[in-house]
Amino acid sequence: MVEKLATINVPRIREDFPILKRRVNGKPLIYFDNAATSQKPIQVIETLDKYYREYNANIHRGIHKLAEEATIAHEEAREKIAKFINANRTEEIVFVRNATEAINLVAYAWGRANIKQGDKIVLTIMEHHSNIVPWQQLANEKGAKLEFIKIDEEGHLRQDEIHELIDERTKIVCITHASNVLGTINSIKEITRAAHRFGALVLVDAAQSVPHMRVDARDLDCDFMAFSGHKMMGPTGIGVLYGKSKHFENMPPFLCGGEMIKEVHTTGASWKDLPYKFEAGTPNIAGAIGLGVAVDYLRNVSMETVHDHEKQITGYALTRMTEIDGLVVYGPKEVTKRVGVISFNLGDIHAHDLASIMDEEGIAIRSGHHCAQPLMEFLNVPAMSRASFYIYNTNEEVDVFINALEKARKLFNP
Numbered sequence: 001m002v003e004k005l006a007t008i009n010v011p012r013i014r015e016d017f018p019i020l021k022r023r024v025n026g027k028p029l030i031y032f033d034n035a036a037t038s039q040k041p042i043q044v045i046e047t048l049d050k051y052y053r054e055y056n057a058n059i060h061r062g063i064h065k066l067a068e069e070a071t072i073a074h075e076e077a078r079e080k081i082a083k084f085i086n087a088n089r090t091e092e093i094v095f096v097r098n099a100t101e102a103i104n105l106v107a108y109a110w111g112r113a114n115i116k117q118g119d120k121i122v123l124t125i126m127e128h129h130s131n132i133v134p135w136q137q138l139a140n141e142k143g144a145k146l147e148f149i150k151i152d153e154e155g156h157l158r159q160d161e162i163h164e165l166i167d168e169r170t171k172i173v174c175i176t177h178a179s180n181v182l183g184t185i186n187s188i189k190e191i192t193r194a195a196h197r198f199g200a201l202v203l204v205d206a207a208q209s210v211p212h213m214r215v216d217a218r219d220l221d222c223d224f225m226a227f228s229g230h231k232m233m234g235p236t237g238i239g240v241l242y243g244k245s246k247h248f249e250n251m252p253p254f255l256c257g258g259e260m261i262k263e264v265h266t267t268g269a270s271w272k273d274l275p276y277k278f279e280a281g282t283p284n285i286a287g288a289i290g291l292g293v294a295v296d297y298l299r300n301v302s303m304e305t306v307h308d309h310e311k312q313i314t315g316y317a318l319t320r321m322t323e324i325d326g327l328v329v330y331g332p333k334e335v336t337k338r339v340g341v342i343s344f345n346l347g348d349i350h351a352h353d354l355a356s357i358m359d360e361e362g363i364a365i366r367s368g369h370h371c372a373q374p375l376m377e378f379l380n381v382p383a384m385s386r387a388s389f390y391i392y393n394t395n396e397e398v399d400v401f402i403n404a405l406e407k408a409r410k411l412f413n414p
């Protein structure tokens with residue numbers, strides 16, 4: 001457990017992240033690829049180590065001591081996550097591998113049972129591929145139609161399209177809470193109000209919001225919410241699907257096999273109660289327990305503090321980036337309207353070349369289409385570079401990054 005931090009103490013927080021002591025290409029590592037995956041605090045690393053050293057066992061079936069300890073720790077993690085996003089009930093939290101699997105679960109289990117020919121699925125143009133392709137597959141299979149809410153010049157969803165596209169034929173609206181490219185924070189409550197008026201459900205892709213700001217599933221009133229543990233200081237291979245229990249209860253299972261059944265006969269089978277109906281096979285036990293500790297860590301810092309720090313560093317970086325000639329930043333200008341993700345291009349330098357130059361300086365950024373090709377097509381941009389921040393990043397690191405950008409600019413445009 002970390003001590004409660006009244007205000008953010010970044011040097012103290014950095015001590016919890018052993019990887020931040022690394023040097024890359026002879027330079028101190030500057031990790032600005034947090035939207036891809038975050039680094040892990042020692043509390044999470046030690047939790048995984050302790051689990052495998054001291055109480056590794058399969059859960060929900062063993063009578064022995066180790067099985068009992070592992071089961072308790074796994075279910076405590078579920079409770080922590082339910083509280084963290086203010087779910088109504090613990091059984092509304094289903095453990096999956098990642099946000100991608102969570103969305104696929106809904107598209108297969110809810111989608112196959114509820115979508116018919118002629119129905120509409122409304123997405124937005126800023127969705128990650130994980131929140132597009134499962135719906136394309138479903139729509140192809142059922143003869144349903146996909147429609148995309150587009151964005152204005154600043155990267156905000158177009159109000160007119162929200163109200164035009166969500167209509168009586170809409171069965172589900174699938175929307176990212178925060179864009180992994182533009183950083184835009186979408187107004188989910190407005191979407192849920194618009195969708196529920198027509199009896200449509202709302203799935204929120206919260207992969208880029210839950211790690212960085214307070215997210216209250218009950219307040220948003222969304223029907224489903226998907227996020228990944230690895231982007232919020234937890235281990236890889238563990239993610240969460242939140243769903244209102246009334247929907248989960250009426251949905252058929254997604255994957256079938258052990259752990260999710262009540263009884264099996266040669267003639268058929270019956271399902272366990274929620275949430276186990278959706279958790280077939282041996283789960284990622286260590287991953288779930290590790291994610292619970294990541295949630296403890298974030299709660300101790302406080303999500304308000306996390307968000308405030310990221311707003312501060314994003315604002316500082318945006319201001320300093322205006323000093324670089326030929327640098328174009330995408331997404332909202334106002335720092336309160338975005339998470340700590342800044343996508344950009346610098347003159348004619350290809351995003352991958354820029355990322356390589358940054359790497360030489362020990363700076364990890366991402367480049368490419370960021371798994372958002374429809375957005376890239378809409379903006380008519382082949383690729384972007386992206387810096388994304390977390391609570392352990394500092395303004396001093398931003399200064400090093402700005403110097404490296406200026407160096408790259410001079411290299412390509414002497």
Ligand code: C6P
Binds near residue numbers: 037101179366370
């Ligand atoms: N975005 C990025 O660098 P998974 O891979 O299932 O943990 O997360 C998928 C996903 C879904 N939605 C959004 C908004 C995301 O940003 C991501 C992951 C990473 O932007 C990897 S492409």
